[in-house]
Amino acid sequence: MKRRHFLKELIAGAVATxxxxxxxxxxxxxxxxxxxxxxxxxSLAEKDFESRCIRCGxxxxxxxxxxxxxxxxxxxxxxxxxxxxxxxxKGCILCMKCGQVCPxxxxxxxxxxxxxxxxxxxxxxxRVEKSLCLSYQGKTCGVCYRAxxxxxxxxxxxxxxxxxxxxxxxxxxxxxxxxxxxxxxxxIIPNHNG
Amino acid sequence: xxxxxxxxxxxxxxNKLRWLIMSLVFFMLVFLPFVHVYQTYVxxxxxxxLTQSEKQLFDIMEAVTSPFVTDPASQLDAIKGxxxxxxxxxxxxxxxxxxxxxxxxxxxxxWPFFLSGLIPIILxxxxxxxxxxxxxxxxxxxxxxTALSLWLxxxxxxxxxxxxxxxxxYLVLALGLGVSAMTxxxxxxxxxxxAIVGREIYFSIALGGFGAGLVFFVLTLLFDLLVSRRxxxxxxxxxxxxxxxxxxxxxxxxxxxxxxCNDCAKCNAVCEFGLDPLRDDFGQECNNCAACxxxxxxxxxxxxxxxxxxxxxxxxxxxxxxxxxNSQLPEDKNATT
Numbered sequence: 001m002k003r004r005h006f007l008k009e010l011i012a013g014a015v016a017t018x019x020x021x022x023x024x025x026x027x028x029x030x031x032x033x034x035x036x037x038x039x040x041x042x043s044l045a046e047k048d049f050e051s052r053c054i055r056c057g058x059x060x061x062x063x064x065x066x067x068x069x070x071x072x073x074x075x076x077x078x079x080x081x082x083x084x085x086x087x088x089x090k091g092c093i094l095c096m097k098c099g100q101v102c103p104x105x106x107x108x109x110x111x112x113x114x115x116x117x118x119x120x121x122x123x124x125x126x127r128v129e130k131s132l133c134l135s136y137q138g139k140t141c142g143v144c145y146r147a148x149x150x151x152x153x154x155x156x157x158x159x160x161x162x163x164x165x166x167x168x169x170x171x172x173x174x175x176x177x178x179x180x181x182x183x184x185x186x187x188i189i190p191n192h193n194g
Numbered sequence: 195x196x197x198x199x200x201x202x203x204x205x206x207x208x209n210k211l212r213w214l215i216m217s218l219v220f221f222m223l224v225f226l227p228f229v230h231v232y233q234t235y236v237x238x239x240x241x242x243x244l245t246q247s248e249k250q251l252f253d254i255m256e257a258v259t260s261p262f263v264t265d266p267a268s269q270l271d272a273i274k275g276x277x278x279x280x281x282x283x284x285x286x287x288x289x290x291x292x293x294x295x296x297x298x299x300x301x302x303x304x305w306p307f308f309l310s311g312l313i314p315i316i317l318x319x320x321x322x323x324x325x326x327x328x329x330x331x332x333x334x335x336x337x338x339x340t341a342l343s344l345w346l347x348x349x350x351x352x353x354x355x356x357x358x359x360x361x362x363x364y365l366v367l368a369l370g371l372g373v374s375a376m377t378x379x380x381x382x383x384x385x386x387x388x389a390i391v392g393r394e395i396y397f398s399i400a401l402g403g404f405g406a407g408l409v410f411f412v413l414t415l416l417f418d419l420l421v422s423r424r425x426x427x428x429x430x431x432x433x434x435x436x437x438x439x440x441x442x443x444x445x446x447x448x449x450x451x452x453x454x455c456n457d458c459a460k461c462n463a464v465c466e467f468g469l470d471p472l473r474d475d476f477g478q479e480c481n482n483c484a485a486c487x488x489x490x491x492x493x494x495x496x497x498x499x500x501x502x503x504x505x506x507x508x509x510x511x512x513x514x515x516x517x518x519x520n521s522q523l524p525e526d527k528n529a530t531t
Binding site: 048050051052053054055056057058060061062063064066070072073077078079080081087097103104105116127180 | 392
């Protein structure tokens with residue numbers, strides 16, 4: 001009986017220390033989610049991405065658009081030197097080169113076809129802020145629709161070029177990049193779940 | 195004083211070849227980011243919008259690459275990356291530590307990535323820790339750092355000479371992989387100088403500024419300069435530890451020819467990794483850099499195919515100690531030869 005009690009205590013202690021450790025680790029490496037960033041197209045979910053990405057920097061090195069930048073410590077130590085895209089600064093043109101060059105599959109290797117992009121790319125989803133959007137304020141604009149690489153699939157326009165984002169939106173950020181309003185009336189809500 | 199045992203004459207010049215290869219690798223690390231910048235200029239049709247210096251860069255890169263490619267924006271993608279992980283004409287090659295770190299972080303094996311690390315692993319099993327001396331871009335800077343410390347010594351500033359336990363780096367490797375596994379993030383790449391150097395050169399050229407890794411790398415340079423000569427590679431580097439372990443039974447080894455040795459100990463002085471060639475103590479730490487072969491005045495060091503080092507062969511036969519021990523032998527030898 002005594003030994004069983006001892007074993008119980010031992011196991012409880014081990015569980016407690018690992019829980020404590022992991023919480024300390026979590027606190028040290030927690031993400032500062034105030035930064036609204038996208039991962040490159042075809043990226044895995046955030047946890048998997050961090051464990052896969054070896055920080056070789058090749059995705060940025062093939063990006064012809066130079067939209068991929070790299071974190072320093074501003075997003076927590078766990079995502080140090082991982083790639084990100086700020087859509088307002090530069091949107092992704094969906095060339096899919098980063099996935100083909102990625103050695104670890106942190107960015108899935110996809111072809112530059114409509115099926116692959118619509119089927120597998122989930123960087124985020126655009127959302128229109130109607131109180132800021134010119135078209136919804138009565139001045140015909142439609143720039144986001146013209147900028148979209150997946151017109152009428154990811155975004156459609158109504159009367160007066162009022163944009164409506166559809167479910168197929170992959171979140172490349174070209175609409176947010178091109179929005180002529182300041183602050184922008186269309187924003188990508190990032191999806192970090194792959 | 196020379197004996198009949200000849201050494202293959204090219205081994206003496208391997209050190210020069212090594213410096214050539216290291217310089218080339220470092221040059222490529224600087225060149226490839228410029229290629230990338232040039233590609234982005236081409237892809238965006240922005241020549242007229244560039245500033246004067248950017249136009250110069252464009253013109254130079256166009257002159258350099260136009261004999262080989264017709265469509266720079268896509269064809270120059272053939273060579274990308276750095277020594278940590280790179281693409282060469284469609285083949286991916288990765289550092290074994292990258293493979294180990296990634297496996298630890300995700301606690302699973304992603305086979306395409308493991309296969310990309312297979313060629314370096316096989317080469318390391320045959321040639322030992324050759325990456326450290328022949329390719330590593332950080333080693334290039336560290337050896338220049340050693341030269342700097344020698345200059346400083348001439349000017350009267352003492353360089354650090356402290357020694358630590360060489361097994362410390364295996365602990366660092368285990369800790370690095372352990373922390374990577376605990377946090378689920380490949381943090382071992384943050385304490386590995388070649389990965390840092392490759393990244394930071396790219397950041398500084400293509401993204402307009404160094405990242406956080408530069409701080410760590412400068413600290414290691416200062417550690418080498420002020421505390422312990424080549425201390426990081428000898429005692430801390432996790433990649434060096436992994437390569438040492440993989441190269442424990444390497445096939446290519448440096449061997450001392452005891453008949454030619456005169457105990458001058460220049461090999462010990464020149465060895466970057468603080469080994470003891472004079473007493474046949476190479477071990478798994480030797481990176482076959484051939485600096486000791488190049489400096490040996492009596493051709494007493496050569497390459498050998500074997501999976502074990504020789505036991506200590508005692509004092510060199512041309513040295514004073516050996517000749518005093520066998521005082522009648524030198525006269526005989528002189529008489530016969």
